[in-house]
Structures are given as structure tokens and as C-alpha cells.
Amino acid sequence: MAVAHVSMPGITGTNLEFADYSFYSNLSDNELMQLAIERSLSDAQSSGPGSQNSNNPAALNMPASPCQAPPSHRCPQQQLEPTACPANPPRETINPKGVCSVSHFVTGSGKRMVAYRRYDGTMQVAPEPEEELEPIVKAILDDDVGTVRLLVKQPGCNLLTPNKDGWIPLHEAAYCGQDQCIKILLRAQPGMVNQRTLERKTALMLAVTMEHLACVERLLENGADPDIANVEKETPLYKACEKENPAIVAMLLNYGASVNKNCIQGWTALHETVCRNNVEICEILVKAGAKVNMANMYGITPIFVAAQSGRVDALRMLLKNGADLNSQAADGATALYEACKNGHEDIVEFLLSQNADANKPGKTGLMPIHIAAQRGNDGNVIGCTYKNARETNIVAMLIPATSKARVRRAGISPLHLAAERNRNDILEVLIEAGFDVNATLSEGHSMMYEDRRSSALYFAVMNNNIDATTMLLEAGANPNLDTFNPLLVALRQGCIQTVTLLVQYGANVNAYIPTHPTTFPAAVMFCLKYLTLLKYLMDNGCDALSCFNCDYGSNPHPPIKTRRNVRYDLDETTEKTCVQFCEVISTETYSHWAGPIIDVLLDYVGHVKLCARLIEHLDSYHEWRCIKEKSMPPRPLMQLCRLKIRKLVGINRLKKICKLPVPPRLIKFLNHQEREREF
Incomplete structure (x- = not known):
């Protein structure tokens, strides 16, 4: 100190x-x-x-x-x-000389501060100097009506001198609710009643904002214009609706306030009142001539606002006064669409009871049932059980009012969206309602995904959602509709439970990928790391013989070209050739598994001749010499007989052979179960 x-x-x-x-x-x-x-x-x-x-x-x-x-x-x-x-x-x-920048801020306790940064990099912080109050302003703030009356009569008193914010004494009196001061000021200078601050607020706007009813009345009696808006084009009537003050609303309307004047975004007083669900003020506005179907700059009408914010009382009032139930916003959304989007079950129920059109799509082509199906969280999220049940009820209410033909024309089914969002409860409701589990995405919707998926089953498998996959397959979903087979997705994820489900319901174990051609089934390529899955595929009819077909045979193989994130040259004239099994197994990822993989495949083929590259792999480890000898002719007669029987009977009939009077030992032999293997 x-x-x-x-x-x-x-x-x-x-x-x-x-x-x-x-x-x-x-x-x-x-x-x-x-x-x-x-x-x-x-x-x-x-x-x-x-x-x-x-x-x-x-x-x-x-x-x-x-x-x-x-x-x-x-x-x-x-x-x-x-x-x-x-x-x-x-x-x-503080001396501002030598200052390169000045910044103002407010502390946590509300104290205004100013920071001066000098050219040398130092900073000095001090309280922001307060503007000295004029005597008449101080008298207004102190509610000293007598002093105000005396100061107004003094020759040097200028009532039109604004402060740094553009406020004159009349604004201070309106803001503080000093109606007697307003009376004195306007008697001395009546022409300043509509003067605005720097934010273009009139004294009337300030009085309405602070809900000073007596001041509002005093200003209106002295000629205040009720339609002068602030910088955001909000009128005093709009502010009164925002404050939910029916007395001020009625007073402004009695003095000629325009009831349909909109703000900078086209929002009217009725929009604001509906959003706050104040039916009393809504009725006052409607009686004063408010247009119930007036849209803002986005095409949103008051009924849309009521549905969006879940205001059922305001919604009833609007419909009673002639609001268009099926009006669409600029993006094509209806009130029903928006209620579904925001999960307002009571609004959806009321709109459907009033025959709202559930088949009007938005500009994205999605209908209300699509929006309801994709909304919400999966069942693993804590605290969402009630929310999911509510949205499931919304879907159930929409199903009778939705045209399945219109859903097909939309190019996307609500089943797709429910499966994508893991909404198993909604998926079950839709399946029970008879929605087509084999509906495919339109080309436009499919192109939005890099893998060009098309079925709801693909979404379920991609999410590794076993319950959804089971429901779809049991309802008749075809596992072979997609370009990239869902079985390949399950194999890539290494989920044996999903793989088993898909194979049991007829998934093609010999599926190929059109964009990446191979000489052998693509399913083999995705399970080379999982020998149990590889054996399961072979047991169910996967083509093992194609893995031993090689264009080079016993001749020397060209070196493997490894390409990582490299596009093919534009001037490349040769056609892209199919990838061979020996090339895949020779990559760094699988080469150390080459012996056991070849050993499994040999159990499902007859006489084959290994190419030079496969022999090279088997010669690289002494322990794999027995696998090489296994491939040499002649193959055992029992092996050849087993292959012949499996081919004649067929895989599907072979699965049912256990029901026939056949020795169990023969069944195990045909299913390659005569001896257990450890991998």
C-alpha cells in the first residue's frame, strides 16, 4: 500500500x-x-x-x-x-498513448474491464471508465420525479442528448418503469417519443421488454408508434408475445399494432405465441386478424411450429381457426413429418385423428414413417427405453395411414432405416405389418454408399446385429441380393454366428465380387485367417477346386506387384486380370498360414496339381512336407468316393441325410467329421 x-x-x-x-x-x-x-x-x-x-x-x-x-x-x-x-x-x-489494441470484457462478477495492449507487447488491465450520468438521468434512476420536473424546466437541459448507447432520458424512464417521468419528459418534448437507440429500440420497445404496463400505456397515449421494429425487425407486439403478457398484447392491438408484421426471418407474433403454447394470446391475435397460414422465409406456418415444438393446445386452436393441416415447408416437410421427426407422440396421434396426410414426402423423398423409423437410439443406450417405446408407438400409428405403394416409389423402405439405426423394436413392428423384407434401395439411394448396398439385411449384417439379421432371415429375406454379398461382410468381421445364420438361409458361399475379380470364391479370401470358418464354408459347398487352378502351373511365376492406394494408369491397355489364389496366399499377410490353408483345401478336392508357387511355400517349412505329399497322386480311394457322393447327393440333401437310416460313421465321413482337427 x-x-x-x-x-x-x-x-x-x-x-x-x-x-x-x-x-x-x-x-x-x-x-x-x-x-x-x-x-x-x-x-x-x-x-x-x-x-x-x-x-x-x-x-x-x-x-x-x-x-x-x-x-x-x-x-x-x-x-x-x-x-x-x-x-x-x-x-x-490509463494513458492510451502507445496502445496498439483495446479490448473490452466482463468479469465473472459482472464488472466491466478494458485491456490495453501496447506495441512492446505488454498489457494493462483496468476497470472500464464509467460514463458520467447526466443529472436528469440520475434523477430518473432514483425515481426523483420532483427533480426531473425541475431539471426539465432549466434552459440548459437537453432531453435529446444521447449517451454512448444512443439512449436519451426517455429511454431510461421507459426501461426503469418511471411512467410519471415519461409524462414529464413527453410534455416538455413530445416529438422524441419514437426516437431510437443505436440498436433501433424505441422507448415503447424497452417498456414492453421490461413489461411495464403503465409506461406502455403512457407512451401509446402520447403517440408512440407500435410498429417500429428493432434491428432484427421485431416489433413491440412480437416482444409482448415473447414475454407472454396478454395485457400488453391487447393494449398494443387496441392502439393499432400490425398483427401480421414479421421479423427478419419472417416470424410473426403468432409464430412466437404458438411456440410458447399460449392459447390465450393466440386467440387474441387471431381475433385481431392474425393469419393462421402465414409462412416465414422457410415456408414454416404456425401449425408447423406447433407440431415441431409439441404444442398440442395451440395446434387444436389453429385447426379450429382454419389452419391448413397439410401445408408444406420449403423443404417439403408437413406438420406430421415434423412431429415424427421430433418424437411428439401426442401430436402425431392428434394429427392422424384429423386425417393428416401421412404419404406426403419431403424433398429428400422420405415420408413421415421413414423419419419415425430412423429416429432414436439403439437399445444399448442407458435411459432411452421410454423414448424408443414412444417412437415405436409412432411407427405403429403411421402404418395404417401409410401407403406401401408410395413407400416402394420412394426408393427406400423404413426397414432400411430401422436396420441402419439398430432399431430392432421398430424393425419387428414393420415386419409384422407386412413390409417387404426384400425391398431394395433405388439406384440414387444405393449410390450414396460406397459398397452399393441395397437390402435391409445388409445393414443388419454390417452393424453385426444378430437379432435384426435373425428377424429378417426368418421373415424371408434373401441373403444374395446385394452386389457385395452380406456373407462376405460377416466373414470379414469374423462373426461365425452371423456366417452360420446366412449360410443356413441360403447365402451363396461361392459369391464373387464384380469389382475385384478373382479365379476363386471371394468368401475364401475373407476367411484365410479363420480356418474354422474356411472349413465351415467348404463343408457347405464352397468351391475348393478353383483355388488350385493356376495359369502358370509348374512354370515360374512373375513377381507379385503390391499396390497400395495406387490407381491404374489411364494409358494402361491391358485388361485387368483376375487375381489367383496363389497370388493372394503369397502376400505377407497370409504366407505364414499357407501350409494349414492348403491342407484344409486338399480335403475337399480330388486329384490336383500344385502350381510352382504353392510348392515353393510348402518347401519353405520342413513341417509342411507332409502336406505336399498329401497332394501327390494318387489320392486315397475313400477321399475320391466321398467327393463323388457329396457331388451326387448335393449339399442341401446331405444336410438332411442324418434323418435317413444311414450309419452314423458314414454320415461323419461324408461331413468330414471322421477325425477332429485342431487349428
Whole structure:
């Protein structure tokens, strides 16, 4: 804390810090204020023309500011961090010279601060200097009507002088609810009733915002225009609806406020009132001529707002007054569409009871049932059970009102969206309602996915949703509709349960990928790391013989070209050749598994000749020599017989052979179960 020094008779000016401070701290508030005034006068005299500081005792003993105190009168800490004297207001003002930027901010306690950043990089923060209040403004804030009346009569009182925010005394009176002050001010200067602040707010707008009914009435009586809007084109009527004050709304309408004037986004007072579900004000506005079908800049009508925000009471009132139930916004959405989107079950039920059209799609082509099917979270999310049940009920209500022919023309089924979002409960409801489980995406919708998926089953398998996959397959879903077979997705994920389900319901174990041609089934390529899955596919009819067909045979093979994220050259003239099994198994990923993979495949083929590359792999490990010998002719007669029987009987009939009077040992032999293998 800085030490103040005061001249005292009989005391020298040296080493008087503690004595001076003791005297200074014992002064009363009035004495301190008088001392500050004397000091201020002495500073002014010492800095004036012709004055000399050496002849002024006050100048010798009282520094102009703590930072300007003589060095001998400062302690070391004060020299480093000069602070203002607590009993010597006002504090030192910041000199803005040399400042490169100024920023204003508000502290957590609401105190306004200003930061000055200088060219040398230093920053100084201080309280923002408060604007000095005019006497008449101070009188208004103090509700001193008598002083206001006296000041208005003074010749030098200018009622039109604005402050830094463009506020005049009339604005202050309206904001503070001083209706008597408003009366006095308007009597003295009636033409300022509609003057605006920098934010283009009139005194009427401020009074409505603060809900000062008496002030609103006083201003309207004195000619305030109720239709003057602020910078966002919000009128006082709009603000009154926002504040849900029916008395002010009625008063503004009685004084001629325009009921259908819209804000900068086309929002009217009725829109705002409907959003707040205030039926009383809605009825006041409608009786005053509010248009119930007036749309904002996005084509949104009040009934759309009611459905979007779940305001059933306001919705009933609008329909009773002739609102268009099936009006569409700019994006084609209807009130029913928006209610489904936001999960308002009661709104959906009411709209359907009023015969709302459930078959009107938006511009995206989706209908209300699509939006309801894709909405919500999967069942694993905590706390969403009630929400999911509510949305399932919405779908159930929409099903009778939805045309399945219109759904087919949409190019996407709600089954797709339910499966994509893991909505098993909705998926079950839709299946029970008879929606086609084999409906495919239109080309436009399919192209939105890189893998060109088309069936609902693909979505379920991609999400590894076993329950949804089971429901779809049991309902008759075809597992072979997609370009990229769902079985390949399940194999890539390594989910044996999904693979088993798909194969049991007829998935093609010999599926190929048109965009990546191979000489062997693509299913083999996706399960080379999972020998159990590979054996399961072979047991169910996967073509093992194609894995041993090689264009090079016993001749030397060309080196493998590894391409990582490289496109084919545009001037490439040769056609893209099919990838062979020996090329895939020779990659770094699978080469160390080559022996066991070939061993499994040999159990499902007869006489084959290994190509040079496969022999090279088997020769690379001593333990794989027996696998190479296994491939050499002649193959055992029992193996050849087994292959012949399996081919003649067929895989499907072979699965049912256990029901025939055949020895169990023969059944195990035909199913390659005569000995257990460990992988």
C-alpha cells in the first residue's frame, strides 16, 4: 500500500513515513475528502504557468500520484508494483498513448474491464471508465420525479442528448418503469417519443421488454408508434408475445399494432405465441386478424411450429381457426413429418385423428414413417427405453395411414432405416405389418454408399446385429441380393454366428465380387485367417477346386506387384486380370498360414496339381512336407468316393441325410467329421 505524506507543523520532511501514515489513517471520511481536494488544487497550481514546485509546500510533501512519489519516499515493493492510495481517489487513469489494441470484457462478477495492449507487447488491465450520468438521468434512476420536473424546466437541459448507447432520458424512464417521468419528459418534448437507440429500440420497445404496463400505456397515449421494429425487425407486439403478457398484447392491438408484421426471418407474433403454447394470446391475435397460414422465409406456418415444438393446445386452436393441416415447408416437410421427426407422440396421434396426410414426402423423398423409423437410439443406450417405446408407438400409428405403394416409389423402405439405426423394436413392428423384407434401395439411394448396398439385411449384417439379421432371415429375406454379398461382410468381421445364420438361409458361399475379380470364391479370401470358418464354408459347398487352378502351373511365376492406394494408369491397355489364389496366399499377410490353408483345401478336392508357387511355400517349412505329399497322386480311394457322393447327393440333401437310416460313421465321413482337427 502506498504511503501518503502530509505536511505537519513541527515535523521535518525526512523519515516521517510511519508518523505521517498514522496521522493519515486516523482522519475521518470528510477530512480525507477535504485533503484530497486540497491536494488536487495544489497539483493544479504547481503545474500551472509561472508556478514553481519548490515554493509549494504541498507539492513537496504530497505527490501527484503514488507512481510519481519521490524515490526516497517509496519502499522497494512500491517501486516494482505501484498501486493507488486507498484514501486518495480518483485512481490514476490509463494513458492510451502507445496502445496498439483495446479490448473490452466482463468479469465473472459482472464488472466491466478494458485491456490495453501496447506495441512492446505488454498489457494493462483496468476497470472500464464509467460514463458520467447526466443529472436528469440520475434523477430518473432514483425515481426523483420532483427533480426531473425541475431539471426539465432549466434552459440548459437537453432531453435529446444521447449517451454512448444512443439512449436519451426517455429511454431510461421507459426501461426503469418511471411512467410519471415519461409524462414529464413527453410534455416538455413530445416529438422524441419514437426516437431510437443505436440498436433501433424505441422507448415503447424497452417498456414492453421490461413489461411495464403503465409506461406502455403512457407512451401509446402520447403517440408512440407500435410498429417500429428493432434491428432484427421485431416489433413491440412480437416482444409482448415473447414475454407472454396478454395485457400488453391487447393494449398494443387496441392502439393499432400490425398483427401480421414479421421479423427478419419472417416470424410473426403468432409464430412466437404458438411456440410458447399460449392459447390465450393466440386467440387474441387471431381475433385481431392474425393469419393462421402465414409462412416465414422457410415456408414454416404456425401449425408447423406447433407440431415441431409439441404444442398440442395451440395446434387444436389453429385447426379450429382454419389452419391448413397439410401445408408444406420449403423443404417439403408437413406438420406430421415434423412431429415424427421430433418424437411428439401426442401430436402425431392428434394429427392422424384429423386425417393428416401421412404419404406426403419431403424433398429428400422420405415420408413421415421413414423419419419415425430412423429416429432414436439403439437399445444399448442407458435411459432411452421410454423414448424408443414412444417412437415405436409412432411407427405403429403411421402404418395404417401409410401407403406401401408410395413407400416402394420412394426408393427406400423404413426397414432400411430401422436396420441402419439398430432399431430392432421398430424393425419387428414393420415386419409384422407386412413390409417387404426384400425391398431394395433405388439406384440414387444405393449410390450414396460406397459398397452399393441395397437390402435391409445388409445393414443388419454390417452393424453385426444378430437379432435384426435373425428377424429378417426368418421373415424371408434373401441373403444374395446385394452386389457385395452380406456373407462376405460377416466373414470379414469374423462373426461365425452371423456366417452360420446366412449360410443356413441360403447365402451363396461361392459369391464373387464384380469389382475385384478373382479365379476363386471371394468368401475364401475373407476367411484365410479363420480356418474354422474356411472349413465351415467348404463343408457347405464352397468351391475348393478353383483355388488350385493356376495359369502358370509348374512354370515360374512373375513377381507379385503390391499396390497400395495406387490407381491404374489411364494409358494402361491391358485388361485387368483376375487375381489367383496363389497370388493372394503369397502376400505377407497370409504366407505364414499357407501350409494349414492348403491342407484344409486338399480335403475337399480330388486329384490336383500344385502350381510352382504353392510348392515353393510348402518347401519353405520342413513341417509342411507332409502336406505336399498329401497332394501327390494318387489320392486315397475313400477321399475320391466321398467327393463323388457329396457331388451326387448335393449339399442341401446331405444336410438332411442324418434323418435317413444311414450309419452314423458314414454320415461323419461324408461331413468330414471322421477325425477332429485342431487349428
